Amino acid sequence: MKNKEIWFIVGSQHLYGDDVLKTVEKRAKEMASFINNKSMPCKFIFKGVVKTSDDATHLIKKANYQNACLGIVTWCHTFSPSKMWINGLKILQKPWCHLVTQYNREIPNLQINMDFMNLNQAAHGDREHGFIGARLRLPRKIIMGHWQDQTTLDDLANWMRVAYAYHVSQNLNVIRFGDNMRNVAVTEGDKVEAQIKFGWQVNTWAVGDLVKEIKKVTEKEINDLMKTYMSLYEFKTKKLDLVKYQAREEIAIKKMLDKYHAGAFTNTFEDLYGIWQLPGLATQHLMASGYGYGGEGDWKVSALTHIIKMMTKGMKGGTSFMEDYTYNLVEGKEFSLGAHMLEVCPSLASKKPRIETHHLGIGMNEKDPARLVFEGKPGKATVTSLVDMGGRFRMIVQDIEVVKSPYSMPHLPTARVLWRAMPNLRDGAKFWILAGGAHHTVLSMDATPEMLRDLAELFDIEFIHINKNTTYESLKAQLDARDRK
Numbered sequence: 001m002k003n004k005e006i007w008f009i010v011g012s013q014h015l016y017g018d019d020v021l022k023t024v025e026k027r028a029k030e031m032a033s034f035i036n037n038k039s040m041p042c043k044f045i046f047k048g049v050v051k052t053s054d055d056a057t058h059l060i061k062k063a064n065y066q067n068a069c070l071g072i073v074t075w076c077h078t079f080s081p082s083k084m085w086i087n088g089l090k091i092l093q094k095p096w097c098h099l100v101t102q103y104n105r106e107i108p109n110l111q112i113n114m115d116f117m118n119l120n121q122a123a124h125g126d127r128e129h130g131f132i133g134a135r136l137r138l139p140r141k142i143i144m145g146h147w148q149d150q151t152t153l154d155d156l157a158n159w160m161r162v163a164y165a166y167h168v169s170q171n172l173n174v175i176r177f178g179d180n181m182r183n184v185a186v187t188e189g190d191k192v193e194a195q196i197k198f199g200w201q202v203n204t205w206a207v208g209d210l211v212k213e214i215k216k217v218t219e220k221e222i223n224d225l226m227k228t229y230m231s232l233y234e235f236k237t238k239k240l241d242l243v244k245y246q247a248r249e250e251i252a253i254k255k256m257l258d259k260y261h262a263g264a265f266t267n268t269f270e271d272l273y274g275i276w277q278l279p280g281l282a283t284q285h286l287m288a289s290g291y292g293y294g295g296e297g298d299w300k301v302s303a304l305t306h307i308i309k310m311m312t313k314g315m316k317g318g319t320s321f322m323e324d325y326t327y328n329l330v331e332g333k334e335f336s337l338g339a340h341m342l343e344v345c346p347s348l349a350s351k352k353p354r355i356e357t358h359h360l361g362i363g364m365n366e367k368d369p370a371r372l373v374f375e376g377k378p379g380k381a382t383v384t385s386l387v388d389m390g391g392r393f394r395m396i397v398q399d400i401e402v403v404k405s406p407y408s409m410p411h412l413p414t415a416r417v418l419w420r421a422m423p424n425l426r427d428g429a430k431f432w433i434l435a436g437g438a439h440h441t442v443l444s445m446d447a448t449p450e451m452l453r454d455l456a457e458l459f460d461i462e463f464i465h466i467n468k469n470t471t472y473e474s475l476k477a478q479l480d481a482r483d484r485k
Helices: 018-036 053-065 082-090 114-119 122-135 150-170 191-198 207-216 219-232 240-259 281-288 299-311 425-435 449-459 472-484
Strands: 005-011 043-050 069-076 096-100 141-144 173-177 201-205 264-266 292-294 319-330 333-339 354-357 370-373 379-388 393-403 416-421 440-444 462-466
Touching (some): 005 053, 018 043, 043 082, 053 069, 069 122, 069 150, 082 122, 150 299, 207 240, 240 354, 240 370, 281 370, 292 299, 292 319, 299 379, 299 440, 379 449, 393 425, 425 472, 449 462
Parallel strands (some): 005 043, 005 069, 069 096, 096 141, 173 264
Antiparallel strands (some): 319 440, 333 416, 379 393
């Protein structure tokens, strides 16, 4: 992300003369330098002042074809007639942020005159610029505030992360080891439409291909990875041969992912032919490294896990593949328990995760799989589901609060997270089910609803946000409007 660029393009026109244009460019460079030095996720680079239609078209063409460029931020220092932007914006293929700001923070009471007004027309220019974005019906992020304010910088940094996530998505390969779990509906989807909308290439590799790679892994490679495990996790098993087998699986999976430039993968416990154990620890450690995962062949949640992990890279909360398992329906203590058979990312752990080996009574396991066991750390989070509604995709996001579990659950040998759904469990579960939300989600303590909404808008897909203010009537109206389209 640090090596990618966001281009800052400033609007003006020749009407005001060369002196004004020189001032506009000088100030734009100063603003870009200030923002770039504020530890932003990407480089923020001034690219020029647009004064004509040719200027706009030229810069946007360059942005489209520069791989380092993730998107553009535009701002109109003076009045920049929006018709000059049409030809350029019509061909824009990168994310666009309209920064609504001005150079000066305060109106200079004694100095303000018509010369000042002609130079400082951001309130005028940004409304003209905003109209053409609306008229062209283009997805765009609008950020308003003084360019030196921390809130403005935070909003801009989050949007940069979204632009990076969009870039990651457009270049994402997903490996499916085997097919989907039999008879499950929600993990299915239109892979061609997914490539059109998201850029993903989703393809199947035989489990036998993975078995071949597993057999090639050397003892040195395994021992090196075991040292990493020992430095990160607490060993609560003496069956080191079973832990080593997970290391063998992880190394083989990673080699295949890297060979085919894939950022995400799936597997299913129904198809482990030739493999001793369902990858548990192996999958968890790969997720901690940024790879996406989806259980039971769920390629949509696998891709989304990787994209959200990349979007929130360097943030402190954590992101993981997740599954709704069971409820606590005691009055006043209504919670959802999320877990999976083996695969929850340790980035969510409240303490140092434990490596344990236990029997897994589902699937074709010949040996007891090793896995990381831990409790999730408390805090605000989101769960996100991506579902195929038949001809269209829908992203469903729910606000949740992860809580410290009052239960020790000593006989549950999985990583688990306990959360309170918004607006409450009774309504939140009902709303989720009404919207068609899946049992597989991405739980993130970093990705905000606003970031996810911006991403869905770039993808041009439906977005549903369930939060503390959601009512049955408001949600039903949203869903009915979308289903009528």
